[in-house]
Amino acid sequence: MDILEMSAINGVAGERVANGESCRRVARQHGISLEDKAMDALEMVAVNGPAGERVRNGGSPRTVAAIHGIARDSHAMRALKALVPREESPAKRPRLA
Numbered sequence: 001m002d003i004l005e006m007s008a009i010n011g012v013a014g015e016r017v018a019n020g021e022s023c024r025r026v027a028r029q030h031g032i033s034l035e036d037k038a039m040d041a042l043e044m045v046a047v048n049g050p051a052g053e054r055v056r057n058g059g060s061p062r063t064v065a066a067i068h069g070i071a072r073d074s075h076a077m078r079a080l081k082a083l084v085p086r087e088e089s090p091a092k093r094p095r096l097a
Contacts, residue, residue: 008032009041017042018049022069034071043069043076047083051076055083 008014013030017023023042024034032038046052051068055061061080062072070076 002038006038006041009038009045013042014045017045017068020050020068022067024069026069039071040075043071043074044079046070047076047079051080052083055080056085058085 008030009032013026013032016026023039023046026032027034027039027042032042046068047070051064051070054064054067061077061084064070065072065077065080070080
């Protein structure tokens with residue numbers, strides 16, 4: 001990742017992704033290659049921001065990834081899947097009267 005790409009991620013490009021724009025669209029407009037480490041960093045901005053929030057609130061990781069322009073086979077996708085809320089075990093659920 002070169003200095004120019006890193007400054008874009010830490011600046012305007014990262015801000016746009018943090019505000020919910022698609023990683024792919026932002027990367028294309030800022031000259032960031034989809035195969036570059038800079039793209040991985042941009043996708044993690046989404047995971048640590050709006051995409052992660054959507055998954056924690058019950059959104060499907062695949063749907064959220066598509067909306068936010070996150071590659072299905074990426075580290076960011078694995079991170080999104082790890083955010084899926086786990087159901088409580090039946091023994092721990094309060095009993096309804």
